[in-house]
Amino acid sequence: MADLRSEFIGIKSPNPFWLASAPPTDKEYNVRRAFDAGWGGVVWKTLGLDPHVVNVNGARYGAVYGADRRLLGLNNIELITDRPLQTNLDEIKVVKRDYPDRAMIVSLMVPCEEEPWKFILPLVEDTGADGVELNFGCPHGMSERGMGSAVGQVPEYIEMVTRWVKANTRMPVIVKLTPNITDIRKPAEAAMKGGADAVSLINTINSITSVDLDLFAPEPTIDGKGAHGGYCGPAVKPIALNMVAEIARDPTLGQIPISGIGGITTWRDTAEFMALGAGNVQVCTAAMTYGFKIVQEMISGLSDYMDSKGIASVDEIVGRAVPNVTDWQYLNLNYVAKAKINQDLCISCGRCFAACEDTSHQAISMSSDRVFEVIDAECVACNLCVNVCPVENCITMEAMTPDEVDPRTGQRVEAEYANWTTHPNNPAAKAAE
Amino acid sequence: MSSDTFTPGIAPGRLTPESYEAHFADLHPALEPHEALVAADRCYFCHDAPCITACPTEIDIPLFIRQIATGTPDAAAKTILSQNIMGGMCARVCPTEELCEQACVREIAEGKPVLIGQLQRYATDHLQEQGLHPFERAAATGRSIAVVGAGPAGLSCAHRLAMLGHEVVVFDARAKAGGLNEYGIATYKTVDGFAQAEVDWLLKIGGIRIEYGKALGRDLTLDALRKDHDAVFLGLGLGGVNALAAPGADKEGVRDAVGFIADLRQAEDLSQIPVGRDVVVIGGGMTAVDAAVQAKLLGALNVALVYRRGRDRMNASVYEQDLAASKGVRIITHAVPTEIIGNGAVREIVFDYVDDTMQPTGQSLRLAADQVFCAIGQTLEGATLPDLDGRKIKVTGTGRTSVTGVWAGGDCAAGGDDLTVTAVAEGRDAALDIHAQLMRNA
Ligand SMILES: Cc1cc2nc3c(=O)[nH]c(=O)nc-3n(C[C@H](O)[C@H](O)[C@H](O)COP(=O)(O)OP(=O)(O)OC[C@H]3O[C@@H](n4cnc5c(N)ncnc54)[C@H](O)[C@@H]3O)c2cc1C
Ligand SMILES: Cc1cc2nc3c(=O)[nH]c(=O)nc-3n(C[C@H](O)[C@H](O)[C@H](O)COP(=O)(O)O)c2cc1C
Ligand code: SF4
Ligand code: SF4
Ligand code: SF4
Numbered sequence: 001m002a003d004l005r006s007e008f009i010g011i012k013s014p015n016p017f018w019l020a021s022a023p024p025t026d027k028e029y030n031v032r033r034a035f036d037a038g039w040g041g042v043v044w045k046t047l048g049l050d051p052h053v054v055n056v057n058g059a060r061y062g063a064v065y066g067a068d069r070r071l072l073g074l075n076n077i078e079l080i081t082d083r084p085l086q087t088n089l090d091e092i093k094v095v096k097r098d099y100p101d102r103a104m105i106v107s108l109m110v111p112c113e114e115e116p117w118k119f120i121l122p123l124v125e126d127t128g129a130d131g132v133e134l135n136f137g138c139p140h141g142m143s144e145r146g147m148g149s150a151v152g153q154v155p156e157y158i159e160m161v162t163r164w165v166k167a168n169t170r171m172p173v174i175v176k177l178t179p180n181i182t183d184i185r186k187p188a189e190a191a192m193k194g195g196a197d198a199v200s201l202i203n204t205i206n207s208i209t210s211v212d213l214d215l216f217a218p219e220p221t222i223d224g225k226g227a228h229g230g231y232c233g234p235a236v237k238p239i240a241l242n243m244v245a246e247i248a249r250d251p252t253l254g255q256i257p258i259s260g261i262g263g264i265t266t267w268r269d270t271a272e273f274m275a276l277g278a279g280n281v282q283v284c285t286a287a288m289t290y291g292f293k294i295v296q297e298m299i300s301g302l303s304d305y306m307d308s309k310g311i312a313s314v315d316e317i318v319g320r321a322v323p324n325v326t327d328w329q330y331l332n333l334n335y336v337a338k339a340k341i342n343q344d345l346c347i348s349c350g351r352c353f354a355a356c357e358d359t360s361h362q363a364i365s366m367s368s369d370r371v372f373e374v375i376d377a378e379c380v381a382c383n384l385c386v387n388v389c390p391v392e393n394c395i396t397m398e399a400m401t402p403d404e405v406d407p408r409t410g411q412r413v414e415a416e417y418a419n420w421t422t423h424p425n426n427p428a429a430k431a432a433e
Numbered sequence: 434m435s436s437d438t439f440t441p442g443i444a445p446g447r448l449t450p451e452s453y454e455a456h457f458a459d460l461h462p463a464l465e466p467h468e469a470l471v472a473a474d475r476c477y478f479c480h481d482a483p484c485i486t487a488c489p490t491e492i493d494i495p496l497f498i499r500q501i502a503t504g505t506p507d508a509a510a511k512t513i514l515s516q517n518i519m520g521g522m523c524a525r526v527c528p529t530e531e532l533c534e535q536a537c538v539r540e541i542a543e544g545k546p547v548l549i550g551q552l553q554r555y556a557t558d559h560l561q562e563q564g565l566h567p568f569e570r571a572a573a574t575g576r577s578i579a580v581v582g583a584g585p586a587g588l589s590c591a592h593r594l595a596m597l598g599h600e601v602v603v604f605d606a607r608a609k610a611g612g613l614n615e616y617g618i619a620t621y622k623t624v625d626g627f628a629q630a631e632v633d634w635l636l637k638i639g640g641i642r643i644e645y646g647k648a649l650g651r652d653l654t655l656d657a658l659r660k661d662h663d664a665v666f667l668g669l670g671l672g673g674v675n676a677l678a679a680p681g682a683d684k685e686g687v688r689d690a691v692g693f694i695a696d697l698r699q700a701e702d703l704s705q706i707p708v709g710r711d712v713v714v715i716g717g718g719m720t721a722v723d724a725a726v727q728a729k730l731l732g733a734l735n736v737a738l739v740y741r742r743g744r745d746r747m748n749a750s751v752y753e754q755d756l757a758a759s760k761g762v763r764i765i766t767h768a769v770p771t772e773i774i775g776n777g778a779v780r781e782i783v784f785d786y787v788d789d790t791m792q793p794t795g796q797s798l799r800l801a802a803d804q805v806f807c808a809i810g811q812t813l814e815g816a817t818l819p820d821l822d823g824r825k826i827k828v829t830g831t832g833r834t835s836v837t838g839v840w841a842g843g844d845c846a847a848g849g850d851d852l853t854v855t856a857v858a859e860g861r862d863a864a865l866d867i868h869a870q871l872m873r874n875a
Pocket of ligand 4: 487488489490491492494517520523524527529532533534549550553854
């Protein structure tokens with residue numbers, strides 16, 4: 001079994017799987033059970049100043065399902081902790097004492113002034129926690145009070161608050177970013193300038209999951225009304241992955257460490273986040289959907305993957321895919337591929353045909369006895385058929401080799417790399433000459 | 434050979450070679466990767482899952498299915514095998530319809546359980562076909578344990594003991610290991626020599642030596658084993674069979690079903706196995722069904738399975754009964770054999786019909802028969818065994834017998850169903866108890 005031990009900004013944990021700040025980490029009872037189940041660390045549910053907030057007393061969650069009622073997306077309108085500050089601090093202290101090898105991070109959200117930070121940070125230090133995470137992400141309720149994403153959407157505030165926090169504690173500081181913004185690099189840059197040791201992302205995305213068509217009200221509905229909530233779960237993973245990659249590949253961000261969050265459910269999701277630059281990961285919805293035990297699959301799966309690749313430590317995965325993330329304009333236009341349907345695996349559902357015939361390039365033929373074949377002379381290698389085929393690996397994209405003639409264009413496949421910046425159709429290409 | 438299904442008497446070679454092959458092919462062919470993913474997708478990853486409780490070896494079923502779903506079948510196999518070292522065989526032979534799959538919440542909700550057994554096979558095959566053995570031995574303890582019987586109970590016990598660092602010597606009366614996995618289980622449940630392949634794979638742990646042709650009571654005594662080893666585990670199974678009491682039971686053509694099945698399992702060429710044209714099997718358990726079905730598959734024209742009570746009292750599961758019916762076996766209930774008729778060889782067999790309280794109804798039944806198989810129960814054989822509880826060895830929950838330093842498990846031990854998976858569980862648990870005991874005294 002591979003060595004899964006992780007060290008993130010100096011904080012050690014037996015594996016890179018942390019629970020994100022949310023209900024799974026909101027009290028001693030949960031966190032003890034999470035640690036017993038194998039989680040490497042937790043970010044405690046966000047603490048605030050007393051008097052503590054009050055949550056709604058109606059439905060807090062809405063959901064989006066896939067086939068078989070598989071939960072793909074969850075939306076919530078929960079606030080930060082609704083328990084007294086001292087209760088949380090006392091619990092954090094005993095749990096950290098009893099589980100010294102696990103990472104204990106405390107998430108914080110207090111008003112945008114230096115005094116409250118000066119007040120709360122020593123209290124957290126006293127618990128023996130390993131670090132703090134600044135919640136600049138919560139998109140509902142707290143933002144209406146000038147906290148959470150209201151801070152996270154203004155880079156200047158992020159920088160200012162981060163600086164206060166760094167000035168008032170010796171603990172490592174992680175700044176948690178909101179995705180409800182146009183360019184994720186700006187808040188990351190602000191955090192870096194403020195002296196943050198790391199950023200974590202993403203928090204939840206503004207959303208309405210569905211509308212009750214009898215009440216004509218958004219879900220979740222509370223007494224006939226609904227408010228937008230924060231979206232999370234498998235559905236948000238692609239958005240989170242891109243944001244992580246955007247930060248990881250920006251040379252001006254000085255390779256700031258990243259804790260990856262958003263839809264992580266399996267070992268594979270974890271490995272993907274890490275390959276795109278995350279030093280570790282945080283999980284919320286998967287634990288809320290399947291329970292703490294889910295971490296066992298993440299542990300065994302990541303370990304198996306590392307063994308199969310001969311990877312000795314998790315750090316070797318971090319950032320390995322970053323050099324391969326580029327901009328569209330640098331993609332090789334001389335690379336030509338064709339879809340290929342494996343007739344032994346094909347179950348003849350015809351979904352590839354419908355997709356290609358109706359919405360793509362009419363590049364799949366259908367015989368009277370339901371044999372589906374790719375017409376190379378039409379296929380543009382868009383990948384849509386691969387995406388809609390229900391059978392894994394039934395349709396694959398096969399690269400053409402240089403000097404073959406592409407039957408679609410009648411042109412030889414070029415061996416040399418050439419991209420849009422040099423393409424004759426690009427007006428800028430000529431201008432540059 | 435020119436016999437066919439209509440040839441009277443007991444004859445080999447009733448079928449074409451293609452028919453033999455088709456009849457004895459895998460009952461449930463292995464899942465293809467796509468099928469496995471679709472099947473795995475249906476699991477809800479239930480909390481404290483009822484399927485786990487229903488598995489005698491308590492395999493973490495939701496975890497292993499999730500590991501299949503996330504593309505790590507070898508990790509799934511390890512989850513299975515760490516609880517049940519014969520997870521490969523159990524996946525093939527467990528009556529899942531009465532165990533894990535019966536308890537599956539999707540069986541209850543939709544009448545369609547997650548295919549736990551077939552997924553278990555998918556994972557264990559994936560690992561074992563690469564020749565990978567995922568366990569290592571702990572540091573040597575210097576202790577030696579004798580295991581009598583190389584069936585599922587004995588081998589499961591031996592593997593766990595070896596893993597814990599002990600040296601194990603297994604003695605078996607037969608020439609091959611595996612017990613009923615090798616000599617008893619229906620051919621179509623374990624094709625392509627799987628039983629021996631699994632034994633070979635299991636032994637890769639190291640530290641286990643098997644001595645074949647060594648029988649307790651004939652070549653070995655319990656006292657000597659206790660003297661030479663630090664502990665003894667008895668996994669003898671049930672070597673004897675109950676004989677039919679009806680007059681004429683000694684006629685030619687009447688034999689016990691277990692022996693017939695053992696011949697079948699050991700046959701190099703199934704066309705060499707003779708079978709009657711009109712076969713009658715007496716009994717209502719798994720052995721009766723297996724004998725009846727396999728007689729039919731060998732080309733018998735008429736096969737009747739006759740049981741003395743109602744269908745609901747049969748030990749064979751409803752699934753097994755339906756399997757027999759689908760292969761053309763006629764199931765007759767409430768009939769007790771009273772006489773076997775024939776001049777030297779059996780020709781006919783007579784039954785009295787009885788009601789649910791086993792009282793004769795006054796009606797009777799005569800069936801043409803040129804071969805009769807008795808499957809009316811197996812018995813424990815052997816003298817100087819530890820104390821019995823009824824007809825099996827008396828044991829505590831972890832397999833301790835009345836004799837200090839001697840444990841027992843599997844079919845020979847009282848309690849638990851006579852199933853492969855139960856034998857594996859009992860062997861494993863005895864090993865853990867033996868280990869705890871030996872290390873406490875260390
Ligand atoms: C025909 C048939 C079909 C079956 N089908 C199924 C099925 O589909 N599914 C299922 O779960 N269960 C099935 N069973 C039951 C299952 O096979 C047994 O419950 C299981 O094999 C018991 O394992 P065991 O190790 O206790 O005994 P066994 O498998 O009987 O092994 C005992 C071993 O001990 C050896 N031995 C016996 N006496 C001595 C001695 N004196 N000295 C040394 N060695 C000795 C034997 O040679 C044998 O190798 C079936 C049983 C039969 C008879
Ligand atoms: C019910 C709920 C409450 C949450 N509360 C907090 C919080 O208090 N502080 C915080 O930083 N993030 C909070 N989050 C956001 C999560 O920590 C996480 O960033 C987000 O859910 C994305 O990860 P996921 O897809 O694994 O769920 C909450 C999420 C949910 C679902
Ligand atoms: S890759 Fe696109 S164009 Fe080619 S066959 Fe598939 S759907 Fe059609
Ligand atoms: S060992 Fe048998 S009962 Fe247990 S999970 Fe596997 S198939 Fe089901
Ligand atoms: S009961 Fe069925 S659905 Fe639930 S965990 Fe077990 S196999 Fe999966």
